[in-house]
Amino acid sequence: MQMTVKDAANALNVAEKTVYRWIQSGGLPAYRVAGQYRINRAMLFDWATSKRINFSPADAAQEPEDLPLPSFAQALQEGGIHYRVGGANKAEVLKALVGLLKLPDQVNRDFLLQALLAREQLQSTGVGDGIALPHVRNPAVLEIATPMICLCFLEAPVAFDALDGKPVQVLFTPLSPNVRVHLHLLSRISFALRDPKFKSLLAGQGRRDEILEAARALEPEAAPT
Numbered sequence: 001m002q003m004t005v006k007d008a009a010n011a012l013n014v015a016e017k018t019v020y021r022w023i024q025s026g027g028l029p030a031y032r033v034a035g036q037y038r039i040n041r042a043m044l045f046d047w048a049t050s051k052r053i054n055f056s057p058a059d060a061a062q063e064p065e066d067l068p069l070p071s072f073a074q075a076l077q078e079g080g081i082h083y084r085v086g087g088a089n090k091a092e093v094l095k096a097l098v099g100l101l102k103l104p105d106q107v108n109r110d111f112l113l114q115a116l117l118a119r120e121q122l123q124s125t126g127v128g129d130g131i132a133l134p135h136v137r138n139p140a141v142l143e144i145a146t147p148m149i150c151l152c153f154l155e156a157p158v159a160f161d162a163l164d165g166k167p168v169q170v171l172f173t174p175l176s177p178n179v180r181v182h183l184h185l186l187s188r189i190s191f192a193l194r195d196p197k198f199k200s201l202l203a204g205q206g207r208r209d210e211i212l213e214a215a216r217a218l219e220p221e222a223a224p225t
Contacts, residue, residue: 126162
């Protein structure tokens with residue numbers, strides 16, 4: 001999606017003259033169409049992330065509230081569970097992860113990889129106990145229609161600058177159409193990681209059917225009354 005200077009200024013919450021200054025200094029990637037600057041939305045997001053500038057596109061504020069929120073198990077089933085994912089370092093692991101994701105054709109995998117790496121530069125998504133939650137800061141830029149969580153078990157632990165300093169061997173990557181669903185998926189992952197049985201399955205790299213069954217058991221409707 002292409003944006004005008006006005007669109008970019010609104011998304012970054014700055015004056016249009018500030019965007020022009022960034023373009024003219026050569027920092028912000030842009031090109032001319034009929035004499036007017038145009039900015040690629042994905043590139044703007046990546047640039048803003050690298051500069052630690054908040055990116056808030058106008059359409060993200062218009063998210064529908066009536067879209068159903070997927071269960072943890074539904075999102076995992078949609079995203080897939082993968083084993084023996086290779087990579088000698090964080091960048092290689094994330095590249096392998098992006099290659100496994102079930103993405104629509106219009107999603108640029110190279111951009112997604114750069115967005116994940118940019119997010120890691122800001123702050124590691126390693127949450128401790130060998131688990132990381134790599135994700136983009138603003139899911140709206142990916143234009144993904146179906147929410148999902150991809151679970152990857154790495155072939156070997158990788159340094160991830162995690163909170164506890166431990167290498168990471170399990171990745172949960174949420175992908176969603178908007179911020180509301182994104183936050184929901186993150187909350188379901190966080191809830192699951194507090195469950196000893198589920199954590200034990202992760203530690204043992206349990207079978208897909210075992211993990212999905214445990215995920216279903218964690219849903220509120222599955223709780224005993």
